Amino acid sequence: MAQFVARTERSGNIFSRVTGLIRAGQLSWSDRPLWYDVYVSSPPLSPPDWNVKLAKHGEPIRPIFYEEDVLRAKFYKKYRNTAAIQIDSSKQSISQQFLNEYQIIKNENPTEENKEEEEIFEKTEKRLQENGITLK
Amino acid sequence: MFRAIIRARPVKQFVECRAAYSTPESIIDFVDSVAETSESQNKSFASLLRHSKFMQLGDFNGRLVVGKIAQRIQDDLYIDFGLKFNAVCKAPSVGSESYRSGARVLIRLLDPELSERFLGSNKDLTLLEADAVLVRLLSNTNIARKPKVPAEKEADKPEIPAE
Amino acid sequence: MSRVILRNFIRNFSSASATVPRTATTTVTQPDSTTLQKATVQPTVLKPYVSKSLQNEQDLFGFEKAVHIDEMFKARLHFGHKIGTVHENMKWALYGERLGVCIFDLETTKKYLVRALNFIAHVSMRGGMILFVTSNRDSMFDVEKAAEEVNQYSHVRKWQSGTLTNTRQLLGASVRLPDTIVFMSTLTSLGESHPAIVEATKMAIPTIGIVDSNSDPAYLTYLIPANDDTPNSTEYLLRLFKMAVKKGQEERKRQQQQEPGK
Numbered sequence: 001m002a003q004f005v006a007r008t009e010r011s012g013n014i015f016s017r018v019t020g021l022i023r024a025g026q027l028s029w030s031d032r033p034l035w036y037d038v039y040v041s042s043p044p045l046s047p048p049d050w051n052v053k054l055a056k057h058g059e060p061i062r063p064i065f066y067e068e069d070v071l072r073a074k075f076y077k078k079y080r081n082t083a084a085i086q087i088d089s090s091k092q093s094i095s096q097q098f099l100n101e102y103q104i105i106k107n108e109n110p111t112e113e114n115k116e117e118e119e120i121f122e123k124t125e126k127r128l129q130e131n132g133i134t135l136k
Numbered sequence: 137m138f139r140a141i142i143r144a145r146p147v148k149q150f151v152e153c154r155a156a157y158s159t160p161e162s163i164i165d166f167v168d169s170v171a172e173t174s175e176s177q178n179k180s181f182a183s184l185l186r187h188s189k190f191m192q193l194g195d196f197n198g199r200l201v202v203g204k205i206a207q208r209i210q211d212d213l214y215i216d217f218g219l220k221f222n223a224v225c226k227a228p229s230v231g232s233e234s235y236r237s238g239a240r241v242l243i244r245l246l247d248p249e250l251s252e253r254f255l256g257s258n259k260d261l262t263l264l265e266a267d268a269v270l271v272r273l274l275s276n277t278n279i280a281r282k283p284k285v286p287a288e289k290e291a292d293k294p295e296i297p298a299e
Numbered sequence: 300m301s302r303v304i305l306r307n308f309i310r311n312f313s314s315a316s317a318t319v320p321r322t323a324t325t326t327v328t329q330p331d332s333t334t335l336q337k338a339t340v341q342p343t344v345l346k347p348y349v350s351k352s353l354q355n356e357q358d359l360f361g362f363e364k365a366v367h368i369d370e371m372f373k374a375r376l377h378f379g380h381k382i383g384t385v386h387e388n389m390k391w392a393l394y395g396e397r398l399g400v401c402i403f404d405l406e407t408t409k410k411y412l413v414r415a416l417n418f419i420a421h422v423s424m425r426g427g428m429i430l431f432v433t434s435n436r437d438s439m440f441d442v443e444k445a446a447e448e449v450n451q452y453s454h455v456r457k458w459q460s461g462t463l464t465n466t467r468q469l470l471g472a473s474v475r476l477p478d479t480i481v482f483m484s485t486l487t488s489l490g491e492s493h494p495a496i497v498e499a500t501k502m503a504i505p506t507i508g509i510v511d512s513n514s515d516p517a518y519l520t521y522l523i524p525a526n527d528d529t530p531n532s533t534e535y536l537l538r539l540f541k542m543a544v545k546k547g548q549e550e551r552k553r554q555q556q557q558e559p560g561k
Contacts, residue, residue: 007464007501007502008501009497009500009501009518012339013500013520014500014503014504014505014520015338015339015342016339017503018503019335019338019339019342020339022335023332023335023336029329029330029348033478033503034422034425034426034427034478035418035422035425035427035478035479035505036349037349037350037353037421038353038417038418038421038422038425039342039418039505039520040338040342040343040345040346040348040349040353041343041346041349041353041354041357041421042357042414042417042418043342043343044414044520044521044522045410045411045414045522046391046411046516046522048518048519048520048521050500050517050518051517052388053387053388054388054389054390054391054516055390055391056390056391056393057387057388057390057391058387059390061382061385061390061393061395061396061401062393062394062395062396063395063396063397064185064191064394064395064396064397064402066186066191069191069194072192072194073194073195076194076195076199080198080200081200084200084201084202084242085189085192085193085199085200085201085202086189086201086202086218087189087190087193087201087202087217087218087219088204088218089189089202093189093192095192095194096192179368179369180368180406181368181372181377181394181404181405181406182394184368184369184372184405185372185377185394185402188372190397191397195398196398218375219375219378219529220375220378220379220380220400220526220528220529221528221529248381248400249380249381249400251380251381251383251384253383259383259384259513260381260383260384261384261490262380262381262384262513264528
């Protein structure tokens with residue numbers, strides 16, 4: 001009998017099926033499965049039902065983009081062959097050093113806020129070269 | 137100037153530096169990396185992601201990336217470059233034996249995951265590997281390095297052979 | 300209940316074996332039919348009726364403090380697949396997509412991971428049997444080894460249909476089924492859900508699944524949205540699962556020493 005009820009995996013999630021058995025008297029409360037109490041105290045965060053639509057079903061995925069990506073793209077366009085990145089190293093990539101330096105230079109000249117971006121870009125190039133970073 | 141700084145460094149650091157393709161560490165760098173390690177435990181995911189190397193890659197297509205040979209099966213090199221999948225490249229016939237597992241290589245990344253849509257399917261099928269072109273060997277962990285001889289030569293080499 | 304029927308239940312529901320110490324033995328009130336009905340929608344209404352160890356401390360084993368976002372990040376748990384392969388029921392777990400690559404929100408992953416670890420530890424504390432399953436060939440040896448290290452079980456080869464549902468035919472005698480199954484990857488090489496997931500659900504065995512952005516979470520009980528392809532990620536998760544099993548076992552030992560009569 002227990003087999004009959006238990007194997008209909010679409011009739012409900014495992015918890016509601018076992019609970020149903022207990023309610024119907026087919027399974028005694030003291031013989032409930034070992035995991036049952038744990039489930040009660042911390043049930044799954046998402047409904048464990050096979051046919052539910054979880055959040056954001058059918059929605060577009062949000063693109064991840066940041067402000068700094070614009071300058072980054074500009075940098076890579078020019079220096080496609082310089083800035084090799086080692087992802088598993090804690091050392092900063094050249095592109096990031098460039099971005100940081102660019103920001104510093106931009107902040108250094110608050111009065112010239114409307115300065116051409118080109119000019120800051122060139123200044124940053126120069127600054128990095130002075131620090132021994134060869135850009136090609 | 138580049139050479140002078142390299143000479144001043146201990147060998148191990150130099151190797152790391154060469155592998156990372158970075159030139160001298162400035163004080164700014166140093167401060168940054170220290171701050172990173174002590175703070176990272178409390179950083180939110182959003183902040184970790186934004187400042188990650190993965191983001192610093194920008195558009196992956198054509199980006200130069202340093203990887204490590206995770207495995208070599210005959211002439212196929214499985215190169216781990218820090219993302220989800222390894223890149224699979226053929227070992228070149230010249231100096232093939234240096235391309236051993238553990239060696240650092242430079243690759244040009246084309247696609248972090250090869251996937252295709254087959255006819256009649258509404259989903260892409262993933263091939264579970266990245267697409268990249270092998271550029272050259274950077275170092276080989278199995279070969280003892282002598283600090284003097286090859287160091288400067290390597291540094292003077294053009295970083296990328298003409299394509 | 301007669302011994303025979305009881306054994307049947309052990310097989311079918313992987314019920315607690317007789318040796319498991321239950322605080323319920325001190326005649327705790329049983330829930331009535333109405334409460335049980337409510338519980339099918341809201342399981343937590345049964346909380347007053349379940350064992351003492353679950354009454355107070357929500358995070359008895361301290362997993363909230365053992366799981367760090369930066370370690371998960373380093374282990375590359377956040378990397379999903381290309382957006383073309385995404386499963387609609389996995390979008391809830393994503394932070395977004397970077398130039399076509401799905402990225403999991405590790406703050407979400409952490410919540411789910413902590414809950415799953417807590418579940419494993421409590422099952423382990425109750426003397427439960429845990430089976431680790433993977434269909435990923437790169438990690439099968441790691442999974443086997445991890446299970447062995449904590450005296451649990453693994454299945455990493457081809458799944459023979461009926462392994463859980465048809466044990467009498469396949470194995471002869473009645474066999475104790477696992478109390479929890481942990482899937483380190485849920486997709487087979489053909490891109491289908493692992494056949495053991497539905498079998499476990501049929502037999503009312505709770506499942507924990509590492510679900511990547513292309514996985515189908517259907518039928519799984521506890522989900523952990525994360526990268527199931529990169530070895531670093533699997534190794535990290537195995538390390539945590541081992542820790543959860545061990546913490547449960549240690550707590551069980553401690554309890555048994557405290558009340559040697561049981």
